[in-house]
Amino acid sequence: MSALPYAARAAGLVGSVIDSSTSLLHKQTHDIVRFAMGSPAAEAVPSQILSAIAADELARPDAYDYAATEGDPPLHAALLEMLRGTGDETTADRLTVTAGGMQGLDLFCKIFVDPGDLVVVESPTYTNGSATALSYGAELLEVPVDDDGMIVDDLPKLLDGRRPKAIYTIPTFQNPSGATLSLARRHQLLELARSWGSMVIDDDPYGLLRFAGNPLPTLRELGAGDPLVFSVRTFSKIVAPGLRVGWVDADPELQQLLINAKQAMDTCTNLPAQRLLAGFLAGGHLADHLVRQRAEYRLRKEAMHAALTEHFGDIARWTDPEGGFFLWVTLENGINTEELFEIALAEGVAFIPGPAFSPSGRFSDAFRICFASTTPDRIQEGVTRLRRAADKLAPS
Ligand code: PMP
Numbered sequence: 125m126s127a128l129p130y131a132a133r134a135a136g137l138v139g140s141v142i143d144s145s146t147s148l149l150h151k152q153t154h155d156i157v158r159f160a161m162g163s164p165a166a167e168a169v170p171s172q173i174l175s176a177i178a179a180d181e182l183a184r185p186d187a188y189d190y191a192a193t194e195g196d197p198p199l200h201a202a203l204l205e206m207l208r209g210t211g212d213e214t215t216a217d218r219l220t221v222t223a224g225g226m227q228g229l230d231l232f233c234k235i236f237v238d239p240g241d242l243v244v245v246e247s248p249t250y251t252n253g254s255a256t257a258l259s260y261g262a263e264l265l266e267v268p269v270d271d272d273g274m275i276v277d278d279l280p281k282l283l284d285g286r287r288p289k290a291i292y293t294i295p296t297f298q299n300p301s302g303a304t305l306s307l308a309r310r311h312q313l314l315e316l317a318r319s320w321g322s323m324v325i326d327d328d329p330y331g332l333l334r335f336a337g338n339p340l341p342t343l344r345e346l347g348a349g350d351p352l353v354f355s356v357r358t359f360s361k362i363v364a365p366g367l368r369v370g371w372v373d374a375d376p377e378l379q380q381l382l383i384n385a386k387q388a389m390d391t392c393t394n395l396p397a398q399r400l401l402a403g404f405l406a407g408g409h410l411a412d413h414l415v416r417q418r419a420e421y422r423l424r425k426e427a428m429h430a431a432l433t434e435h436f437g438d439i440a441r442w443t444d445p446e447g448g449f450f451l452w453v454t455l456e457n458g459i460n461t462e463e464l465f466e467i468a469l470a471e472g473v474a475f476i477p478g479p480a481f482s483p484s485g486r487f488s489d490a491f492r493i494c495f496a497s498t499t500p501d502r503i504q505e506g507v508t509r510l511r512r513a514a515d516k517l518a519p520s
Contacts, residue, residue: 132239159475
């Protein structure tokens with residue numbers, strides 16, 4: 125570092141390998157099959173409907189004004205109705221519109237995390253979530269994940285008598301593993317959090333994208349209004365990430381503090397984007413859109429499984445998510461996936477290496493694949509290229 129008078133917290137601004145891959149991939153001039161970013165399929169973005177809504181909503185000058193910090197009233201109302209429609213009995217005084225899920229995570233940390241506070245994260249976890257906690261000076265404790273999500277049984281032992289300030293979980297179709305926290309573990313997690321007085325950050329961007337199995341109640345529903353549960357949600361995966369609109373569902377006691385924190389940050393969420401989404405929801409488009417997305421993502425997950433079985437059956441195992449965007453591949457032949465990334469990129473395929481999902485750099489034998497953004501044909505092509513890259517590194 126130079127002689128500039130940095131704040132101590134600047135050392136905790138570790139960045140995101142996932143987000144940096146967007147710029148890296150944009151710079152490449154050769155054809156690349158992109159399994160790296162967690163973006164909805166380009167074909168699945170309802171751009172025609174949104175542009176028809178824009179022609180009307182965005183022709184009005186008041187769509188370019190400042191908005192109410194808690195959310196523009198038409199979107200706030202439409203959001204409440206949408207959630208009720210999915211069986212989520214939340215209330216208006218629990219909802220604050222945010223600039224994507226990331227801002228929900230940031231607001232949480234701003235309000236609850238002091239330097240040195242212990243925050244539990246899953247291992248592997250969503251890089252940007254752990255990076256947000258680090259940016260507020262948190263100390264992180266990684267708790268392993270299996271097919272049923274965070275191994276909650278391991279928590280007390282790993283804590284060794286310490287009480288976490290917060291437990292950060294992505295309970296449904298976890299990023300990056302695709303795992304879903306079982307019902308028994310959901311109950312267990314809430315009980316432990318209550319006994320320690322720890323906040324639970326329930327980060328749930330993918331819950332509405334279930335394409336197999338049976339839905340589980342969210343932590344908020346199970347907690348029946350327990351003030352310890354803080355839910356971070358977003359339109360990024362169900363509509364489009366570039367809109368940068370999400371919401372927080374939290375105890376009403378927190379709403380004024382969330383508004384105050386957001387006013388010290390960005391005043392309000394982008395109003396044209398909120399108007400587009402309000403029109404999309406009020407026009408009744410979301411339900412059909414989700415039906416189409418779920419069907420398409422199921423096909424893509426199956427295409428990914430078929431391609432992995434064909435090309436990686438002898439050297440890897442992988443997870444079987446019931447929804448969402450991601451699966452997690454573990455190589456069993458000693459290949460380091462950060463080294464594999466370089467060769468794979470030259471070969472024309474991109475993924476995110478495992479260590480990106482662990483603050484302590486675990487999982488050098490694993491990587492995350494997004495199956496949602498790529499058509500089945502391209503999935504087959506991408507996995508073929510990936511195997512070519514793996515064979516260059518460790519000829520079979
Ligand atoms: N949490 C998780 C688990 C995510 O996967 C993502 C997006 N990759 C986010 C939060 C951030 O969402 P947004 O793009 O709406 O900020």
